[in-house]
Amino acid sequence: MTRPVVGFLGLSLAVLWVIARSEDATSWMVWFEGAAALGVTSVVGLIPARRSSRLAGGCLAALALVLFALFAIALLDQGTPWFAWWIFTFAWLCSGAAALVAFQGPVDAIRAPEEL
Numbered sequence: 001m002t003r004p005v006v007g008f009l010g011l012s013l014a015v016l017w018v019i020a021r022s023e024d025a026t027s028w029m030v031w032f033e034g035a036a037a038l039g040v041t042s043v044v045g046l047i048p049a050r051r052s053s054r055l056a057g058g059c060l061a062a063l064a065l066v067l068f069a070l071f072a073i074a075l076l077d078q079g080t081p082w083f084a085w086w087i088f089t090f091a092w093l094c095s096g097a098a099a100l101v102a103f104q105g106p107v108d109a110i111r112a113p114e115e116l
Helices: 002-022 027-046 054-076 081-102 104-111
Strands: none
Touching: 002 027, 002 081, 027 054, 027 081, 054 081, 081 104
């Protein structure tokens, strides 16, 4: 259930990377955000089909912390403001996805009873 969510999040970060490159945003921000997009997209392979994955949740939480740090450094360094705020938004989305991935098993158990 959470694979499509994380995949869409990674794809959205990649689209933001393309937009930032075309709009001439601060270059170091663009490349760090692109690396984070690649990381989020690669986490999809760590997520099992119907179980929790603490490893994938931890990786997404680490990537969320990277995005929060990138946002903070961008504000201190006078980076492109609109891009910094989009990075902040995606950092919160990664945090939520990390929690969802880490606790997917209990959520699925509550949502639907086991089927034979």
